[in-house]
Amino acid sequence: MNARGALGRYGEDLAARLLTDAGMSVLVRNWRCRTGEIDIVALDGDALVICEVKTRRAGGFEHPMAAVTPAKADRLRRLAELWLDLHGGPPPGGVRIDLVGVVLPRRGAPRAEHARGVA
Numbered sequence: 001m002n003a004r005g006a007l008g009r010y011g012e013d014l015a016a017r018l019l020t021d022a023g024m025s026v027l028v029r030n031w032r033c034r035t036g037e038i039d040i041v042a043l044d045g046d047a048l049v050i051c052e053v054k055t056r057r058a059g060g061f062e063h064p065m066a067a068v069t070p071a072k073a074d075r076l077r078r079l080a081e082l083w084l085d086l087h088g089g090p091p092p093g094g095v096r097i098d099l100v101g102v103v104l105p106r107r108g109a110p111r112a113e114h115a116r117g118v119a
Contacts (some may be wrong), residue, residue, distance in 0.1 A: 007055055007057070007104070008053075008055055010055065010102075010104075011053050011054070011055025011100075011102040011104075011110075012029060012030075012039055012040065012053045012055075014055075014100075014102050014110060014112050015039070015040060015051065015053040015100035015102060015112065015114075016029060016040055018100060018112050018114055019040065019042050019049070019051065019100070019114070022044075022114070023044070024042040024043060024044045024049060025042060025043045026040055026041075026042045027041045027042055027043060028040075028041045029041075031083065033079070033082055035075070035078060035079055035082060036075055036078075036079055037079075038050055038051075038052075038076075038079050038080075038083060039051055039052055039053040040053065040100075041083060043091070044093075044096070045093055046091050046092045046093030047091065047093030047094055047095065047096055048080075048083075048084075048090065048091050048093070048094070048095045048096070049095075049096050049097075049098050050076060050079065050080045050083065050095065050096070050097045050098070051097075051098045051099070051100060052068060052072070052076055052097070052098070052099050052100075052118075053099075053100045053101075053102065054067045054068070054099065054100075054101050054102070055101075055102040055103075055104065056101075056102070056103055056104070057103075057104050057106075058103050058104060058105040058106060059106075063101065063103070064101030064102060064103060064113075065099060065101040065113065065115060067101075068099055068118060068119070073097070073118065073119035074119075076097050076119050077097065077119060080095055080097060096116060096117050097117065097118055097119040098114065098115060098116050098117065098118060099114075099115045099118045100112055100113070100114050100115075101113045101115070
């Protein structure tokens, strides 16, 4: 695994822990199909959560939350539809697309933000 892949994996590990600590159940990580990948699929009560994780080192790069463009949001919606088609449709609580942004400073603990219903 290259450095970028390791950074992404670390951010996804933090995000999965954040979601679990918030009471969600992680169903699967890194679900892939021909159209793309869903970083985390979770349940929040009876709602299905499709979660995109963006991890950045602190510095000159954009904030991770800015990385979800309208095109990326559309792709996440399409991936959610594919997941639902393959797994029996939407649950009673519906579907939500969330984002977890992780920033790794040069020193100190990483900072993670969880935004619900971004797309």
